[in-house]
Amino acid sequence: MKPLCILDLDGTLLDCSRRHYQCYHDIVTELGRRPWSYSDYWRMKREARPTSRILDNSDHALLKAYNHRWLESIESPEMLRLDQPFPGVVDKLREWKGQGLLVLATMRRQRGVLREQLASLEMLGLFDQLIVVHGRDKAASTRDKLAFNYISLTWIGDTEIDRQAGLAMGARVCLVSNGIRDAKYLRMLGSDKRVAVYPDLTAIDPFGTPWEDGEPPEPTLMQYGLA
Numbered sequence: 001m002k003p004l005c006i007l008d009l010d011g012t013l014l015d016c017s018r019r020h021y022q023c024y025h026d027i028v029t030e031l032g033r034r035p036w037s038y039s040d041y042w043r044m045k046r047e048a049r050p051t052s053r054i055l056d057n058s059d060h061a062l063l064k065a066y067n068h069r070w071l072e073s074i075e076s077p078e079m080l081r082l083d084q085p086f087p088g089v090v091d092k093l094r095e096w097k098g099q100g101l102l103v104l105a106t107m108r109r110q111r112g113v114l115r116e117q118l119a120s121l122e123m124l125g126l127f128d129q130l131i132v133v134h135g136r137d138k139a140a141s142t143r144d145k146l147a148f149n150y151i152s153l154t155w156i157g158d159t160e161i162d163r164q165a166g167l168a169m170g171a172r173v174c175l176v177s178n179g180i181r182d183a184k185y186l187r188m189l190g191s192d193k194r195v196a197v198y199p200d201l202t203a204i205d206p207f208g209t210p211w212e213d214g215e216p217p218e219p220t221l222m223q224y225g226l227a
Contacts (some may be wrong), residue, residue: 088201
């Protein structure tokens with residue numbers, strides 16, 4: 001058995017901010033509303049504001065129409081072309097490749113489209129398994145589909161969903177703060193000795209020395225986004 005690292009995709013490995021904003025912008029425009037700027041939208045998204053607050057509207061019919069169009073559009077090829085790996089991510093995955101097992105676990109819905117995107121970004125061959133959970137419970141789906149036994153487990157993600165899933169699977173959890181959630185929000189989720197927040201994926205060593213007594217390394221000013 002080998003050490004295992006489970007990785008989230010959007011906001012962890014890929015900068016999906018332009019795709020999310022373009023999808024939002026197009027739908028809001030279709031609905032006859034004025035969109036926020038990219039910077040304002042992404043700030044609200046990273047603060048985990050609900051869709052009703054971002055749209056400044058709680059009308060059920062409007063929110064239903066927005067969510068329906070979002071699911072239709074967010075994984076379309078033209079939107080996915082806006083994604084790019086964060087700087088240093090591909091090199092870091094190549095470095096990790098020989099040290100343990102790398103499993104991608106994503107909330108995406110279209111496995112074929114995912115494979116095409118990863119191939120176009122020269123990332124497909126970096127993973128030992130792809131798990132697409134189709135919006136279901138991430139921990140349960142990952143556990144059910146995981147093809148490997150392992151001697152240790154690290155979960156790397158960028159949202160409250162990854163935190164919850166990693167803890168549910170007994171992993172040490174590393175959350176990056178340059179993705180869909182910012183460092184302030186990730187810290188507000190609560191203190192847990194199995195969870196640490198990092199500025200980005202390149203600051204993490206999933207196959208290095210395990211945290212002593214389950215404790216994450218002492219956070220730095222950089223990890224809190226203050227350096």
